[in-house]
Amino acid sequence: MDWTYIQGILMLAGINLIAVLGLCLLTGFTGLFSFGHAGFMAIGAYIGALMTVPPATTAGNIGGFGLPFVVGIVAGGAAAGLVSWLLGRITLNLKGDYFCIATLGFGEAIRLILNNVKTFGGARGWPGVPQYSTVWAVLVVDIVAVLFLANLVRSRHGRNMIAVREEELAAQIAGIDVFKYKMIALIVSAVYAGVAGVLFGHYMTFIQPKMFSMTKSTELTIIVIFGGLGSISGSVLGALVLTALPELLRAFDIWRLVFYGAAVILIMISRPKGLMGGMELSPAGLRKVAAARRARLAFKTEALREDAAEGLRAEEAAPGGKA
Amino acid sequence: MSANVLEVKGLTKRFGGLAAVNDVSFDVREGGISGLIGPNGAGKTTIFNLITGVYKVTAGEVSFQGRRIENVEPYKIADLGVTRTFQNIRLFKNLSVFDNVLTACHLSAKYSIPEAILRLPRFRREEKVLAEKATFLLEIMGLQDRRDIQANNLPYGLQRRLEIVRALALDPKLLLLDEPAAGMNPDETEQLMRLISEIRERFKLSVLLIEHHMDLVMGICEHIVVLNFGQKLSEGSADAVSSDPKVMEAYLGSSGGNKC
Numbered sequence: 001m002d003w004t005y006i007q008g009i010l011m012l013a014g015i016n017l018i019a020v021l022g023l024c025l026l027t028g029f030t031g032l033f034s035f036g037h038a039g040f041m042a043i044g045a046y047i048g049a050l051m052t053v054p055p056a057t058t059a060g061n062i063g064g065f066g067l068p069f070v071v072g073i074v075a076g077g078a079a080a081g082l083v084s085w086l087l088g089r090i091t092l093n094l095k096g097d098y099f100c101i102a103t104l105g106f107g108e109a110i111r112l113i114l115n116n117v118k119t120f121g122g123a124r125g126w127p128g129v130p131q132y133s134t135v136w137a138v139l140v141v142d143i144v145a146v147l148f149l150a151n152l153v154r155s156r157h158g159r160n161m162i163a164v165r166e167e168e169l170a171a172q173i174a175g176i177d178v179f180k181y182k183m184i185a186l187i188v189s190a191v192y193a194g195v196a197g198v199l200f201g202h203y204m205t206f207i208q209p210k211m212f213s214m215t216k217s218t219e220l221t222i223i224v225i226f227g228g229l230g231s232i233s234g235s236v237l238g239a240l241v242l243t244a245l246p247e248l249l250r251a252f253d254i255w256r257l258v259f260y261g262a263a264v265i266l267i268m269i270s271r272p273k274g275l276m277g278g279m280e281l282s283p284a285g286l287r288k289v290a291a292a293r294r295a296r297l298a299f300k301t302e303a304l305r306e307d308a309a310e311g312l313r314a315e316e317a318a319p320g321g322k323a
Numbered sequence: 324m325s326a327n328v329l330e331v332k333g334l335t336k337r338f339g340g341l342a343a344v345n346d347v348s349f350d351v352r353e354g355g356i357s358g359l360i361g362p363n364g365a366g367k368t369t370i371f372n373l374i375t376g377v378y379k380v381t382a383g384e385v386s387f388q389g390r391r392i393e394n395v396e397p398y399k400i401a402d403l404g405v406t407r408t409f410q411n412i413r414l415f416k417n418l419s420v421f422d423n424v425l426t427a428c429h430l431s432a433k434y435s436i437p438e439a440i441l442r443l444p445r446f447r448r449e450e451k452v453l454a455e456k457a458t459f460l461l462e463i464m465g466l467q468d469r470r471d472i473q474a475n476n477l478p479y480g481l482q483r484r485l486e487i488v489r490a491l492a493l494d495p496k497l498l499l500l501d502e503p504a505a506g507m508n509p510d511e512t513e514q515l516m517r518l519i520s521e522i523r524e525r526f527k528l529s530v531l532l533i534e535h536h537m538d539l540v541m542g543i544c545e546h547i548v549v550l551n552f553g554q555k556l557s558e559g560s561a562d563a564v565s566s567d568p569k570v571m572e573a574y575l576g577s578s579g580g581n582k583c
Contacts, residue, residue: 148440151439151441151442152436152439152440155436155439155446155450156426156429156432156434156439156450156453157436157439158439159422159425159426160426160429162415162418162426163415163426166414166416166417166418167413167414167415167416169377169409170409170413170414170415170489172377172396172398172401173375173377173397173398173406173407173490174398174401174426174427174429174489174490174492174493175398175401175402175406175427175429175430175493176398176429177396177398178398184436278417288471291419291471292419292471292473294471295470295471295472296472296473296476299469299472299476
């Protein structure tokens with residue numbers, strides 16, 4: 001394996017990670033499942049390409065505005081965010097499963113629209129997207145994405161989202177505007193997916209609606225669940241493992257995806273709460289786990305002591321008798 | 324300010340053809356402890372759901388501190404100062420005791436999402452205040468040594484207590500308790516009675532509670548409203564209500580000759 005190959009896998013993992021982090025907020029922290037986030041990636045990829053592709057010189061070329069990469073990233077993320085806001089206004093009042101179905105329909109609709117819009121090349125795709133995504137660009141975006149998300153989650157706003165996931169009715173009674181926090185989670189997740197789409201397009205240098213099918217959406221959601229709901233470090237680990245796994249399994253040739261599926265199932269059986277199971281690999285996260293363990297232990301010892309004391313009392317009341 | 328913190332007038336809720344609550348009126352006095360009693364299916368919890376905005380009102384008025392709150396969003400009603408506990412406990416189960424309370428303290432902080440993401444000074448300052456408030460509440464309610472335990476690992480009685488602490492984190496002016504003593508033994512019930520009186524004194528709030536434990540209701544409620552089949556049957560002090568023949572009929576059957 002040469003460095004370019006490894007680098008390619010790492011970049012794909014890094015790009016996937018951005019979209020996965022967004023979904024981590026929506027699914028892992030707010031409790032809303034989505035099967036349509038490839039749709040937001042598509043919006044990001046196409047709007048991003050529209051910004052950076054140089055203007056058409058010959059007939060038949062699809063031209064853009066030829067702007068810098070940063071503009072593409074911002075515009076792609078913003079466009080996805082805007083669309084998610086519209087989608088949220090219509091669908092976020094739906095209960096759990098129905099929202100999930102609505103996102104599924106949304107993702108497919110985006111793909112089908114792009115398939116049929118000739119301006120962007122339709123089903124044949126859009127070649128000639130400049131290769132702007134470098135390892136460094138992906139790494140910087142990844143770090144910023146993780147920091148933003150970690151800070152958001154560990155604030156009153158993040159706690160409100162977790163409360164919505166845990167017990168919606170109780171959250172409302174606790175003064176939390178459930179709709180607003182679902183909306184924020186959806187928009188943030190869509191912006192993340194949009195940015196991931198921009199980076200993806202500028203890495204592949206060619207975009208096609210087929211790349212953003214339901215399979216892609218499902219893959220993202222699987223990574224979030226695989227990493228462990230409600231854990232950012234889980235999502236990071238999940239994105240790395242599950243993007244690299246199909247490559248490691250290349251030796252199995254046509255049986256590759258079968259082994260991929262089997263591996264995912266095996267890991268989920270052995271760790272039903274995902275790789276990290278809601279824990280965080282950070283100083284604060286580890287302290288929390290330790291504190292919870294200590295508290296549980298102390299609680300158990302206390303219960304045992306109480307039982308013992310009760311046994312003693314019973315013995316005193318009936319000496320010699322079997323308590 | 325009126326002497327009544329909550330005024331309910333002609334409150335009606337219909338589910339299809341069924342009137343779960345029919346033309347019920349009552350007041351909750353400022354600083355008082357009032358009880359809402361009645362046989363199963365009398366519409367007690369429905370009234371709680373109407374007051375807290377969980378259900379839409381079919382007809383009638385609910386005023387809190389002189390302000391109409393019927394059909395207002397639940398979170399806004401909570402923000403105004405009305406909060407409640409649930410008959411079937413609804414904690415944030417997978418969170419620690421501390422995080423349950425900390426989450427509910429959120430209205431005491433005003434920092435925005437950008438301030439949180441960039442960790443600006445206001446975030447740090449307010450977050451510290453929130454943590455102190457949560458710790459304070461857990462301390463005075465005797466849950467401090469359980470703060471790191473996951474909420475659903477708490478014993479039942481403490482889960483009920485935690486739900487009350489979470490409600491108090493919102494600084495309510497009116498606290499609605501839905502069967503707070505359900506599943507408690509007489510000893511625990513007595514503790515709870517003391518706790519409710521203490522809370523009322525310390526937090527200067529009014530309490531409206533639904534309960535089946537008559538000892539508790541008769542022991543601490545200054546004012547009792549009796550419901551049956553969605554309608555108000557009787558209202559008054561504990562003595563007045565318990566000697567009302569209509570109430571006895573609803574609870575014990577028509578002739579009153581059967582020993583229950």
